[in-house]
Amino acid sequence: MLLLTRKVLPVFILISGLLLTHATSANEKVVLQLKWLHQFQFAGYYAAKEKGYYAEAGFDVTIEQRDPLITPTEAVLSNKADFGVMGSSIILDRMKGLPLVALGAVFQHSPLVLITLESSKLLGPYELKGKKVMYSKGNDDATFFAMFHQLGIKESDFTHIRQSFDSDSLIRGEADAISAYLTNQPFYFKEKGINIQVINPLNYGIDFYDDILFTSEQTVRKNPQRVRQFVEASMKGWRYALKNKSEVFSWLATKYPSNKSIDHLRFEAEQTENMILPDIVDIGHISRGRFQRIADIYKQQGLVAKNASYDGVIFTDYLEKNKALPLWAKVLFVIAIASLLLVLTLFALNRRLKKMVAIRAKELSQAETHLARYIDIVDRYVISSQTDLNGIIIDASKAFCEVSGYSKKELIGQPHSIVRHPDTSNATYQELWGTITKGKPWGGELKNIAKDGSCYWLDAKIDPIKNEAGDICGYISIRQNITDKKQIEKLSITDSLTGLNNRLRLDEVLVNEFKRMSRYSLQLSLIICDIDFFKEVNDNYGHLIGDEVLVSIAKILRLHCRDVDVVGRWGGEEFLIICRETNIDGAMIVAEKLRALIEDHIFPQVGHKTASFGVTLVMPKETVEEALKRADQALYRAKESGRNKVVCQ
């Protein structure tokens, strides 16, 4: 029940609303302006009012007779009337720019003709040459001009008499031909027993509409459906009137007083029906072709510009443009169109997105391929590894595996020290860890040991890896294999016979150590060692044996000096030992130890050999040459004092 109430109630409200709207608009007052005085010519409009057709359509219509001071066109355009009845001049006015709309052409032919007295023998237009012709020069009389024009008769061929609307002018001979309405004047002459002759433009190809129901474009545009309802009610009135002529006569006797007799009205009704042709066309029918023909005739008459247009004069055009749809249908239509547009837009968008996704996917795939290629290249050629905070290897490149001789599996999980060479000092590693644990990158050369025991040199760059919080979570190292460079470097600073630092390297170290000494106020001592009577070895055993002695002594010196000391071949059978951060006493001890070791050593074939040592402490601000000279002098004194001695100076 509740559901029923819910469904029915809105419908009831809607219907009530519609009825209310209808009731309100039933009183809409409109004025219909006739083109002439009350007569049967307007029977349809009387019938529409009297039979309640206008009321049914919601109109309260006042039917106004013609006011001689104002045309129906002027009345409608000045809003004195809402609708009007006028001839084909509506088309001409429209072409002149007046916003008029023809609603229905009630008279399919114009009843406007010329009449002559039968006795005058003026049967056609040609006979009117030189005669007196009376007609209005209004636009509705254009049919006469058109007829004359069609037949090549000029206005100057006859005498125009000003319209007096007095039919007796013809009888009195004041005019030889007068304009007349077929629905009217012929009866007048018949009643008087005077035979007349009709010259009808229709017979000369000039066929105009007449009694066109019209309104203003403004009224049409405001509510074309209301106008349509008015037209339908009017034409319904016409259909009734033509079938019930007597009833119309009674109204013309009472409500719409006409001074015509019943016989006259009957004649008029008959003639009117002939003009309307209700059995042939729908009452009020407008033919576009005929409108065009009428427009062309007006143009030919020079009444309007050749390019003038009557667009907008036919009412049905507005109806087609404004085909009334119920509000719900309009809303549905808008929703449907909007939905369609939305679907089409989404479809187009979707297609575009798909296309873009496909392009992006292709680009991404290409980028991934490139990236994979680069990663592979990096993996193969860049020696890199990654460790956790404790230095445990968590990743290693192929290049790293190759240089270290370990497989990736063997490296991962191992401490990075697995590749550390014992030659690399603790100090180097302390510096390295001290730097990277502070979040700073470290760079330097590292000597590493491979799985097979061979060594290789790397130029390493180690960077801490930070997580999103900025905390260090591991380390990554990228290295360059500099083993070859190191070997070349070593060759250039190594004495090829003994493997000790050569003179070039010693010179370099001397310069650096002298600078370091003065910068940090360190102590530095120099020891020069010279083999005693070495010439004898060469002389007695040959150079090769001599070389072997040199190599053996070099080995003794290198093995028994401290790591920090730099041992090198100074030249021939002379060696130089640079004792860093060592005072003279320390240097003397080292020299003495070396002297004793050489003395005790037994050289193959040669047996025992000795060496003399000159020792000196480098003085502050002293040059390398000055210090070496003093060491040399000490050596000289050691030789002088019997050799196999350590002398300091």
Ligand SMILES: Nc1nc2c(ncn2[C@@H]2O[C@H](COP(=O)(O)OP(=O)(O)OP(=O)(O)O)[C@@H](O)[C@H]2O)c(=O)[nH]1
């Ligand atoms: N086999 C060999 N001999 C060298 C080399 N360089 C220098 N000598 C020799 O070392 C000898 C040096 O001789 P001297 O300068 O006379 O000195 P010495 O014989 O050692 O005598 P004192 O120095 O005075 O004790 C020369 O015979 C050089 O030819 C080398 O590379 N190999």
